[in-house]
Amino acid sequence: MVIDSNFYMSLALKEAWKYQGLTYPNPAVGCCVVGENGELLAVEAHQKAGLPHAEVEALKSAYYKLTNDKIILEKEISADIHNYLIKNHNNIFQNCSIYTTLEPCTSVAKTPACANLINELKIKKIYIGSNDSYQNDFNYDAEFGILKQECDELLEPFNLWKKDKFVFFKCAQRLDGSTDGLVSTLKSRKNVHAMRDVCDLLVIGGGTVRSDRPILDARLVDGKAPDILIYTRQKEFDKTIPLFNVKNRKVIISDDLSMIDGYKNIMIEGTKNMMKLTKDITNFNLYYLHLADKFDVLNAKKEDIILWMK
Amino acid sequence: MVIDSNFYMSLALKEAWKYQGLTYPNPAVGCCVVGENGELLAVEAHQKAGLPHAEVEALKSAYYKLTNDKIILEKEISADIHNYLIKNHNNIFQNCSIYTTLEPCTSVAKTPACANLINELKIKKIYIGSNDSYQNDFNYDAEFGILKQECDELLEPFNLWKKDKFVFFKCAQRLDGSTDGLVSTLKSRKNVHAMRDVCDLLVIGGGTVRSDRPILDARLVDGKAPDILIYTRQKEFDKTIPLFNVKNRKVIISDDLSMIDGYKNIMIEGTKNMMKLTKDITNFNLYYLHLADKFDVLNAKKEDIILWMK
Numbered sequence: 001m002v003i004d005s006n007f008y009m010s011l012a013l014k015e016a017w018k019y020q021g022l023t024y025p026n027p028a029v030g031c032c033v034v035g036e037n038g039e040l041l042a043v044e045a046h047q048k049a050g051l052p053h054a055e056v057e058a059l060k061s062a063y064y065k066l067t068n069d070k071i072i073l074e075k076e077i078s079a080d081i082h083n084y085l086i087k088n089h090n091n092i093f094q095n096c097s098i099y100t101t102l103e104p105c106t107s108v109a110k111t112p113a114c115a116n117l118i119n120e121l122k123i124k125k126i127y128i129g130s131n132d133s134y135q136n137d138f139n140y141d142a143e144f145g146i147l148k149q150e151c152d153e154l155l156e157p158f159n160l161w162k163k164d165k166f167v168f169f170k171c172a173q174r175l176d177g178s179t180d181g182l183v184s185t186l187k188s189r190k191n192v193h194a195m196r197d198v199c200d201l202l203v204i205g206g207g208t209v210r211s212d213r214p215i216l217d218a219r220l221v222d223g224k225a226p227d228i229l230i231y232t233r234q235k236e237f238d239k240t241i242p243l244f245n246v247k248n249r250k251v252i253i254s255d256d257l258s259m260i261d262g263y264k265n266i267m268i269e270g271t272k273n274m275m276k277l278t279k280d281i282t283n284f285n286l287y288y289l290h291l292a293d294k295f296d297v298l299n300a301k302k303e304d305i306i307l308w309m310k
Numbered sequence: 311m312v313i314d315s316n317f318y319m320s321l322a323l324k325e326a327w328k329y330q331g332l333t334y335p336n337p338a339v340g341c342c343v344v345g346e347n348g349e350l351l352a353v354e355a356h357q358k359a360g361l362p363h364a365e366v367e368a369l370k371s372a373y374y375k376l377t378n379d380k381i382i383l384e385k386e387i388s389a390d391i392h393n394y395l396i397k398n399h400n401n402i403f404q405n406c407s408i409y410t411t412l413e414p415c416t417s418v419a420k421t422p423a424c425a426n427l428i429n430e431l432k433i434k435k436i437y438i439g440s441n442d443s444y445q446n447d448f449n450y451d452a453e454f455g456i457l458k459q460e461c462d463e464l465l466e467p468f469n470l471w472k473k474d475k476f477v478f479f480k481c482a483q484r485l486d487g488s489t490d491g492l493v494s495t496l497k498s499r500k501n502v503h504a505m506r507d508v509c510d511l512l513v514i515g516g517g518t519v520r521s522d523r524p525i526l527d528a529r530l531v532d533g534k535a536p537d538i539l540i541y542t543r544q545k546e547f548d549k550t551i552p553l554f555n556v557k558n559r560k561v562i563i564s565d566d567l568s569m570i571d572g573y574k575n576i577m578i579e580g581t582k583n584m585m586k587l588t589k590d591i592t593n594f595n596l597y598y599l600h601l602a603d604k605f606d607v608l609n610a611k612k613e614d615i616i617l618w619m620k
Contacts, residue, residue, distance in 0.1 A: 001325060001353045003375065015311060037347030043311045065313065175597060175619065176582040177487035272486040287485060294597060294619040307615065309485065309601075 005127050008032045008040070008099040009147040012054070013129075015045040016101055016154055020308055021168065021288070022048055024198040024265045027158035029054040029102045033062035036095030036124075041065045048198075052078040055104055055114040059085055059093070059121065066092050078111035086120045093121040101129040101151040103144075115140070130155050160285060167266045167282050169275055170195070172290035172304070179271045183292045188304040190220045192269075192290070197223025201263035203282075205274045206232025206253075215242040216269075217249075225249045226267075229259050231278065257281045286310060315437050318342045318350070318409040319457040322364075323439075325355040326411055326464055330618055331478065331598070332358055334508040334575045337468035339364040339412045343372035346405030346434075351375045358508075362388040365414055365424040369395060369403070369431065376402050388421035396430045403431040411439040411461040413454075425450070440465050470595060477576045477592050479585055480505070482600035482614070489581045493602045498614040500530045502579075502600070507533025511573035513592075515584045516542025516563075525552040526579075527559075535559045536577075539569050541588065567591045596620060 001007065009032075016030030023029075023046050031054035033042040042061035046054040060081050064072050069088070075081045104114035104126070118126060118140055126142040129151025160166040170192065172183045184192070196202060197218040204216065209230050217225035227250040228243055235253050237244070244251055252259050260266050260282060267288075268278055278284065291305040311317065319342075326340030333339075333356050341364035343351040352371035356364040370391050374382050379398070385391045414424035414436070428436060428450055436452040439461025470476040480502065482493045494502070506512060507528040514526065519540050527535035537560040538553055545563050547554070554561055562569050570576050570592060577598075578588055588594065601615040 001371075003350050003352065007350075035348070037349050038345070039348030040313050040317075040350060042313065061311075171485070173487075175481070175599065176585055177483075275486055289485065291617075291619075305617065305619070307601075309615070 005099065005143075005146050008034060009101065009127065009129055009151070011040075011043045012045075012099050012101050013147065013150055013154060015043050016054065017308060019045050019047050020154070021157065021195055021265075022198055024157075024166075025049060025161055027102055027155050029100065030154075031055045031058035031101070032099040033058045033093075034097045034099065035062075035066070041096070050110065052076075052081055053105065053111060053114050054102075055098065055100055056081050056111070056117065058098065058100075059117065062096065063089070063092070082112045082117050085117065089121050091122060093123050095124050097125040097127060098123055099127040099129075099146065101154055103128050103130065103132040103142075105132075156285065161264050165260070165264050165266060167260065167268065167284040168286045168288050169268045169270070169278070169284045170288040170290070171269075171271060171275065172292050173271065174293045175291065177272075184290050185292070185302075185304050186220075188290050188292065188306065191306065193218040193220040193223060195267060195288075196226050197221055199226040199265050199267045201229060201260060201266045202226045203229045203231055203257075203260065203266065203268040203270075203278065205270050205277070206230050206234060206237075208270065208274075209237065209241060209243065213241045215246065217243075217246050227263070228252065229254060229257075231255065231257060231274075315409065315453075315456050318344060319411065319437065319439055319461070321350075321353045322355075322409050322411050323457065323460055323464060325353050326364065327618060329355050329357050330464070331467060331505055331575075332508055334467075334476075335359060335471055337412055337465050339410065340464075341365045341368035341411070342409040343368045343403075344407045344409065345372075345376070351406070360420065362386075362391055363415065363421060363424050364412075365408065365410055366391050366421070366427065368408065368410075369427065372406065373399070373402070392422045392427050395427065399431050401432060403433050405434050407435040407437060408433055409437040409456065411464055413438050413440065413442040413452075415442075466595065471574050475570070475574050475576060477570065477578065477594040478596045478598050479578045479580070479588070479594045480598040480600070481579070481581060481585065482602050483581065484603045485601065487582075494600050495602070495612070495614050496530075498600050498602065498616065501616065503528040503530040503533060505577060505598075506536050507531055509536040509575050509577045511539055511570060511576045512536045513539045513541055513567075513570065513576065513578040513580075513588065515580050515587070516540050516544060516547075518580065518584075519547065519551060519553065523551045525556065527553075527556050537573070538562065539564060539567075541565065541567060541584075 012030035012032045016028045020028045026049045030045040035041050042058040044057035106113050106115040126140050127146045128144045129146050131144050157166040173179050225246045229252045233255045287309040289307045322340035322342045326338045330338045336359045340355040342353050345351050352368040354367035416423050416425040436450050437456045438454045441454050467476040483489050535556045539562045543565045597619040599617045
């Protein structure tokens with residue numbers, strides 16, 4: 001394996017995919033910091049809207065690795081990290097490079113601009129995957145297009161949110177295809193609840209609602225419950241089914257999938273039957289597979305395998 | 311993500327798993343070389359018996375990265391790489407560390423001992439995952455037990471070969487569970503042929519033989535065809551089915567899975583029905599899944615997802 005710019009960008013990409021979907025309405029972004037002798041200092045990602053951007057997370061980790069200054073670890077708000085780094089960097093980053101899957105932001109929004117931070121820290125070189133259309137007045141040395149195709153694919157859900165909507169199909173199954181009983185591990189279910197927390201609509205089949213009597217909320221992560229579209233031709237439901245009794249939730253019962261219009265971040269949950277029924281109509285963009293009851297021996301963790309697929 | 315010994319060992323592990331099974335009868339081993347300032351110089355793995363060990367591949371890559379001396383790239387035989395490195399290293403490795411999933415070999419077998427090479431190159435420190443039971447007279451500075459559990463799991467097929475046999479179940483399926491028609495990409499099929507090339511027995515169901523009329527050889531990689539056990543209660547087969555007409559192959563037709571005894575590296579190929587039928591009897595050790603017609607967006611390659619699972 002060649003250890004080059006592509007290698008570092010692939011580490012940033014891999015970290016970013018762990019939080020794909022969860023960053024809504026922000027893009028998933030990953031970032032590596034590499035020191036003056038080519039030593040890897042940090043690999044981080046943007047984890048959730050409101051939390052620091054990937055570059056800030058990575059520069060925070062790299063600063064700690066270079067200085068051992070524990071004060072930085074207490075800073076969790078993006079502006080605080082920005083300010084602390086700008087005040088205390090002592091030019092330790094001047095021979096460092098960063099690899100970021102997306103061009104750093106240049107305007108102050110909820111958090112200060114990453115491009116400004118990079119400039120202030122006098123980082124030597126910025127390797128960028130996807131370029132945004134910023135008017136960039138900053139004068140850092142940038143190289144664009146590192147693993148551009150892969151970085152653009154990482155950005156696809158974000159671009160779809162901006163344009164119209166991102167629809168993904170989530171399925172949990174065992175290797176033998178079975179889906180009966182409790183399929184996923186607790187960690188895997190928490191991940192789905194975190195995803196529901198950031199979705200504004202969850203689409204589910206009528207049969208599943210009748211047989212499983214689910215709540216379909218995000219209680220495992222103390223999150224908000226998404227609206228529900230029950231896709232069914234039979235409109236009658238027992239309204240004591242828990243999903244009907246969640247506060248601040250709209251439940252739509254319909255056989256018309258165009259009801260998803262107007263929503264931006266939409267998860268369809270189901271098994272292969274639902275996959276077939278909804279594929280052509282919603283033209284969903286990605287699959288999100290939880291391969292349950294089996295684990296990836298590479299990670300040697302007794303956890304389900306979670307994959308994003310096309 | 312913390313960039314520490316575990317991180318480097320996990321890179322070595324990940325590279326090694328790519329060649330799991332293919333290294334038979336050798337263990338799958340991965341190795342990283344890290345330079346004096348913590349810069350990553352190489353991540354390599356042992357790929358096939360007869361080819362250089364992981365440490366040799368990694369030191370070759372690291373030497374090239376440090377010296378730009380292209381002559382080393384022409385050396386493909388392990389002894390040649392050993393000799394060239396020992397003659398030309400000029401102490402460039404004296405502040406380097408290596409991370410290897412398995413304790414370096416100490417005795418000269420088909421290839422010279424890795425422990426000797428490490429010693430001669432005066433490598434500063436060796437981080438080791440699984441320890442072997444070598445009588446180690448070499449005086450390098452070693453730290454044992456880095457991601458020991460994960461490194462031991464990587465080694466499991468090798469330990470099973472040594473003790474008795476390693477049995478794995480290979481299945482290819484689409485996300486919706488379907489297996490009809492041509493399921494896998496060419497790259498994925500080549501991988502299976504490479505696996506057959508190193509297997510000494512392939513177990514297949516009678517129904518599949520009758521319906522698919524397969525050859526079950528390793529022609530896509532110019533490899534040798536494994537013996538076949540057709541697991542079936544109906545013993546009559548049309549002997550014009552291509553698998554019966556492959557040279558130097560034994561075909562066993564039996565409903566007794568104890569016929570696998572005596573073989574050491576055994577692949578069962580099939581779908582979920584065969585999985586159910588053989589699971590309890592053969593007690594297979596790992597699953598080898600080719601998730602077809604979908605691809606892992608992380609890699610942005612239009613290739614099947616290939617996973618080892620427990």
